[in-house]
Amino acid sequence: MSANGPTRDELIACLAWHVACGADEALGDRPTHDQTFIPLKSFLADPLAAKADGAKTDPVQPAPSSPPDSTLSLVEPATNQLNAITTLTDLRNALDQLDGCALKNTAGNLVFCDGNPGARVMIVGEAPGRDEDRVGLPFVGAAGQLLDRMLASIGLDRSTVYITNLLPWRPPGNRTPTAEETRLLLPYLRRHIQLAKSEYLLILGGSSAKALLGTKDGILKLRGVWRDVDFGNGVVLPTLPSLHPAYLLRSPAQKRLSFDDLLSLRARLA
Numbered sequence: 532m533s534a535n536g537p538t539r540d541e542l543i544a545c546l547a548w549h550v551a552c553g554a555d556e557a558l559g560d561r562p563t564h565d566q567t568f569i570p571l572k573s574f575l576a577d578p579l580a581a582k583a584d585g586a587k588t589d590p591v592q593p594a595p596s597s598p599p600d601s602t603l604s605l606v607e608p609a610t611n612q613l614n615a616i617t618t619l620t621d622l623r624n625a626l627d628q629l630d631g632c633a634l635k636n637t638a639g640n641l642v643f644c645d646g647n648p649g650a651r652v653m654i655v656g657e658a659p660g661r662d663e664d665r666v667g668l669p670f671v672g673a674a675g676q677l678l679d680r681m682l683a684s685i686g687l688d689r690s691t692v693y694i695t696n697l698l699p700w701r702p703p704g705n706r707t708p709t710a711e712e713t714r715l716l717l718p719y720l721r722r723h724i725q726l727a728k729s730e731y732l733l734i735l736g737g738s739s740a741k742a743l744l745g746t747k748d749g750i751l752k753l754r755g756v757w758r759d760v761d762f763g764n765g766v767v768l769p770t771l772p773s774l775h776p777a778y779l780l781r782s783p784a785q786k787r788l789s790f791d792d793l794l795s796l797r798a799r800l801a
């Protein structure tokens with residue numbers, strides 16, 4: 532560090548560290564601090580050099596080891612309270628007020644749903660990306676545009692489907708959600724499915740299919756097979772796992788499989 536403050540290289544290193552932590556875009560014009568502020572000087576300090584010259588560096592807190600007992604209490608009350616929620620609006624409000632999920636702290640917006648809540652088909656994706664986080668709606672980015680074209684190919688659009696995600700908040704840097712985050716949020720998704728009362732459920736992507744179907748099987752094994760699933764309210768919902776449009780953007784040759792699944796959905800709707 533120079534006498535005049537951090538150098539350009541040090542600032543770039545600091546920025547790279549933020550990006551690696553998932554803070555990969557600026558949401559506002561001005562910086563804000565909702566966490567304890569760690570001065571750049573102490574972050575950049577070489578701990579050994581600092582020790583030698585007597586400077587004080589902020590101690591690094593050890594990560595909690597095994598999940599604390601309170602982890603369970605994050606999940607249990609939610610499940611009980613969820614049964615008392617009887618409208619989609621109240622479910623959205625419950626998520627808005629949910630404490631205990633770190634994803635909420637880093638996300639820009641709650642991404643709850645899009646489309647028609649009375650539709651015959653409900654679609655569950657995985658998690659909002661950067662575009663969805665900005666707008667607050669699911670599937671508005673490149674994958675969403677492909678989804679719209681996929682739906683159009685069988686005569687559907689956002690007025691004839693209802694769309695949500697496994698996670699209502701964007702994981703920072705689009706990282707994979709932790710098992711704990713999924714465990715906390717899955718009961719909300721199940722309640723969402725119950726309240727939407729669609730006739731058919733289309734699950735897009737491996738992580739949502741695994742979570743909702745309670746399996747470790749991969750999406751290429753699960754896809755294309757209808758299952759009758761009770762999501763906890765005694766109602767059997769015909770459910771079809773299929774490939775995620777983001778995967779299809781990376782692997783266009785797999786669109787054939789996806790189209791087979793869409794035709795299967797169209798046949799059910801006919």
Ligand code: URA
Nearest residue numbers: 656657658659669670
């Ligand atoms: N991918 C998803 O699974 N959901 C979105 O909303 C956007 C991208």
